[in-house]
Amino acid sequence: MGYTLKKILTLVITLIMVSFFTFIAFQVIPGDSATTQLGxxxxxxxxxxxxxxxxxxxxxxxxxxxxxxxxxxxxxxTSSQYGxxxxxxxxERMPVTIWLAVLSILFIVILSIPLGxxxxxxxxxxxxxxxxxxxxxxxxxxxxxxxxxxxxxxxFILKWFxxxxxxxxxENFALFLGYMIYPALANxxxxxxxxxxxxxxxxxxxxxxxxxxxxxxxxxLENAILYRHVLKNAxxxxxxxxxxxxxxxxxxxxxxxxxxxxxxxxRLLVMAISNRDYAVVQIIVLYIAAIIxxxxxxxxxxxxxxxxxxxxx
Amino acid sequence: xxxxxxxxxxxVTIGFxxxxxxxxxxxxxxxxxxxxxxxxxxxxxxxxxxxxxxAIMGLLSRDAxxxxxxxxxxxxxxxxxxxxxxxxxxxxxxxxxxQEPMTSLNPVITIGHQVEEMLLLHEPGLHSSERKNRILEAxxxxxxxxxxxxxxxxxxxLSGGMRxxxxxxxxxxxxxxxLIADEPTTALDVTIQAKILKLIKKLNKDYGTSVILISxxxxxxxxxxxxxxxxxxxxxxxxxxxxxxxxxxxKDYTKKLLAAMPTRDKIIVNDEFNKKxxxxxxxxxxxxxxxxxxxxxxxNSKVEGNRKSEIEDNKKSxxxxxxxxxxKVLQNSDDENTILEVKDLDVFYGENTKKIFSKxxxxxxxxxxxxxxxxxxxxxxxxxxxxxxxxxxxxxxGLVKDVSGEIKFKDIKPQMVFQDPYGSLNxxxxxxxxxxxxxxxxxxxxxxxxxxxxxxxxxxxxxxxKYKDRYLSQLSGGQRQxxxxxxxxxQNPKFIVLDEPVSALDVTVQxxxxxxxxxxxxxxxxxxxxxxxxxxxxxxxxDRVCVMYQGEIVETAAIDKLFKQPNHxxxxxxxxxxx
Numbered sequence: 001m002g003y004t005l006k007k008i009l010t011l012v013i014t015l016i017m018v019s020f021f022t023f024i025a026f027q028v029i030p031g032d033s034a035t036t037q038l039g040x041x042x043x044x045x046x047x048x049x050x051x052x053x054x055x056x057x058x059x060x061x062x063x064x065x066x067x068x069x070x071x072x073x074x075x076x077x078t079s080s081q082y083g084x085x086x087x088x089x090x091x092e093r094m095p096v097t098i099w100l101a102v103l104s105i106l107f108i109v110i111l112s113i114p115l116g117x118x119x120x121x122x123x124x125x126x127x128x129x130x131x132x133x134x135x136x137x138x139x140x141x142x143x144x145x146x147x148x149x150x151x152x153x154x155x156f157i158l159k160w161f162x163x164x165x166x167x168x169x170x171e172n173f174a175l176f177l178g179y180m181i182y183p184a185l186a187n188x189x190x191x192x193x194x195x196x197x198x199x200x201x202x203x204x205x206x207x208x209x210x211x212x213x214x215x216x217x218x219x220x221l222e223n224a225i226l227y228r229h230v231l232k233n234a235x236x237x238x239x240x241x242x243x244x245x246x247x248x249x250x251x252x253x254x255x256x257x258x259x260x261x262x263x264x265x266x267r268l269l270v271m272a273i274s275n276r277d278y279a280v281v282q283i284i285v286l287y288i289a290a291i292i293x294x295x296x297x298x299x300x301x302x303x304x305x306x307x308x309x310x311x312x313x
Numbered sequence: 314x315x316x317x318x319x320x321x322x323x324x325v326t327i328g329f330x331x332x333x334x335x336x337x338x339x340x341x342x343x344x345x346x347x348x349x350x351x352x353x354x355x356x357x358x359x360x361x362x363x364x365x366x367x368a369i370m371g372l373l374s375r376d377a378x379x380x381x382x383x384x385x386x387x388x389x390x391x392x393x394x395x396x397x398x399x400x401x402x403x404x405x406x407x408x409x410x411x412q413e414p415m416t417s418l419n420p421v422i423t424i425g426h427q428v429e430e431m432l433l434l435h436e437p438g439l440h441s442s443e444r445k446n447r448i449l450e451a452x453x454x455x456x457x458x459x460x461x462x463x464x465x466x467x468x469x470x471l472s473g474g475m476r477x478x479x480x481x482x483x484x485x486x487x488x489x490x491x492l493i494a495d496e497p498t499t500a501l502d503v504t505i506q507a508k509i510l511k512l513i514k515k516l517n518k519d520y521g522t523s524v525i526l527i528s529x530x531x532x533x534x535x536x537x538x539x540x541x542x543x544x545x546x547x548x549x550x551x552x553x554x555x556x557x558x559x560x561x562x563x564k565d566y567t568k569k570l571l572a573a574m575p576t577r578d579k580i581i582v583n584d585e586f587n588k589k590x591x592x593x594x595x596x597x598x599x600x601x602x603x604x605x606x607x608x609x610x611x612x613n614s615k616v617e618g619n620r621k622s623e624i625e626d627n628k629k630s631x632x633x634x635x636x637x638x639x640x641k642v643l644q645n646s647d648d649e650n651t652i653l654e655v656k657d658l659d660v661f662y663g664e665n666t667k668k669i670f671s672k673x674x675x676x677x678x679x680x681x682x683x684x685x686x687x688x689x690x691x692x693x694x695x696x697x698x699x700x701x702x703x704x705x706x707x708x709x710x711g712l713v714k715d716v717s718g719e720i721k722f723k724d725i726k727p728q729m730v731f732q733d734p735y736g737s738l739n740x741x742x743x744x745x746x747x748x749x750x751x752x753x754x755x756x757x758x759x760x761x762x763x764x765x766x767x768x769x770x771x772x773x774x775x776x777x778x779k780y781k782d783r784y785l786s787q788l789s790g791g792q793r794q795x796x797x798x799x800x801x802x803x804q805n806p807k808f809i810v811l812d813e814p815v816s817a818l819d820v821t822v823q824x825x826x827x828x829x830x831x832x833x834x835x836x837x838x839x840x841x842x843x844x845x846x847x848x849x850x851x852x853x854x855x856d857r858v859c860v861m862y863q864g865e866i867v868e869t870a871a872i873d874k875l876f877k878q879p880n881h882x883x884x885x886x887x888x889x890x891x892x
Contacts, residue, residue, distance in 0.1 A: 209416065210411060210413050210416040210417045211416065211417055211418055211419040211420070213372055213411065213417070214411065214417045214418065214419075214480070215419070215430075216370075216372050216403070217370050217372060217403055217404065217408060217409040217411075218403065218404040218408070218430060218431055218434060218483070219399075219400045219401065219402070219403035219404035219405065219434050219435060220400070220430070220434065221396070221397075221400060222396075228430075229419050229422070232421045232422075233419070233420065233421055236421075306421065307420075307421060308420070308421060308423075308467040308469070309420060309421075309467070309469045
């Protein structure tokens, strides 16, 4: 398992580098947390005092190492915006984003994979054309607008949910999930359309390969050819794409959170940036980087399994 | 043996439907395949031979259709069977192997499972251990070794020859009555070609399996078929016993095919080879690896001697041959007239290491290669794929940077023509753009001058003026290769490197391109470095030839000398494989 170990090592190195650069970046931008917290009219002495308490006068490297050490122990610092520990802020917002992502991914998979297979199987037929029409429509509509349409249809016309009445998961988990379905749908449809289109063309390309002709010559039925021979090959290029979409979804969708008034990480990030709440921004950036790196790691491992040609001896 | 037909093709017409028009690709063909015989179908690409085979298997693509006729197998018309019934015959009764062993196997399924699928489909009752035994047996029968290991391997871990053997094992495992082999050796190296043919012949003999062997190569057909059909433009133009067709071709087209076949009567007596093939066919064909090591041992001992003879040959390079009489240049040439001199050239390829921080490792692929090309000469490089021929060409033209040693040119750097005229030219550009590009890169030409030059070059390569505004997709393979030659020619080079310039082309087109190259050499006072895996082409074109094997030049000799008395064991091996 030397391969996996090496991969994990690279993963850790990447994350440390990302954390370093985000930390440095915020030291370089003019205006620091102390000034932001006290406002422009604060006296020099007051700012200086706060800088001292916030340890802003120390060497950047020393502060980075301290910060990194704290992060490892779970102490993410204090949010200058809310005055509460960053960790509790994150813990509060994280479930919303995670659940939105999980439901979105579920919808993406349920919608794109079966429909992609059907469309490819019936290439050029009526069903393929209908699916293609919806694919293009789905890709063409921006998610926030799709969110509005979904709100109108399911919220105002069908009255399946009350728009804007977000329920906290700790209060009533079932109601929370019931509400989350709609933002997840709005989030998933354009992405599912992309995956579908990609999968469809990948299957069609694979169906023209020589090994498919061999499989036919062996006396396989069409379905056996599709499921036994083609799908695994067709998924190889799609896998990376799906992984990137999953990573994107997990990173949080600011648009969707805004439209459905969800207290997720995306909105927190936007607020933190505009308020120069660096402690929060750093952690969220680190989280996003970690998601991307970890997902890529999983994809690499999956490739080892799905494609023998990239397998490492 | 009682001869009665096992497959009877009657008046079969196959057409492509295109916007309501049918374009016939096979036109009313009839033939019979008798039990236990090997029937050859020969013709150029587009003649309909593959279509015929696919129709028998029911594997025609969606837009192609059998318009009329019947294909009888065991008194059943295959064309009228339902998919379910056809499925039972395919694989178990009639099986097929294809031209491209590299792509005909599923890349993500192990060899064992791919062969096993055959048994699962057609003999579902077998116990799993029984199945495995059968698979291992079949792989062994196909001349593969270490079958237990092979069982768990994936196609990309196998060489082309081994993959084709796997295909054969797979096709034969259910003991089919008929084996259809569509260009089974075309994509393989010459040395492996002969062995695969031997194997097919052996299976035919041992199991009485009837074989339909499709090939564009008359040599292949001649070597193992008793009867043959010649197809042209979707019609059978001639059929009968192979001997008759070859010794006494009745139709112009057959004559043309025969004429286009590079000559070699002087060198190899083909019939003798055929006899040998039949006799040897009882022996189990050896695996490639064992032979390689055999040659390797020989090589170490003989390499010194070859170097010396090589130098002597260089001195005596005024070859008197009818081919060279055409070119006035060679007569004036003397030893100082060297166009290209390569000395002790080593070429390396970067290898990816799996470590996070490490330098790029270099792997040596060419080892101390020395050669020289004289003014007006065509120097051939022959060898199998992987022997380093193309790498050598790339190093000479400067496309590979990791080299050590000496490469000296007399004039400017040489131009290069690549193997694949389909892939090596930009499909998004018109012919005139492609031809002009080198002039733009060099600079110093006005637009009008470039235009004029393009027209002149088109004329040189025998393309009509109208082609300048065409895209490459509108040209045939031969025409594309003419364009490629044109691009090389447009800067008035003195020296052109040709990397397998005709191997992607049909035989008759091949002959035309070779003629063109000869003509251009005479007119423009050119020298060529001519790379090919095909000894026949080499013989036809070259004055001297270097034999490459595993990254080294093992023998350099005048062409006649090489063909009459090959020195190095590998050269001998190579010459033996000519079919």
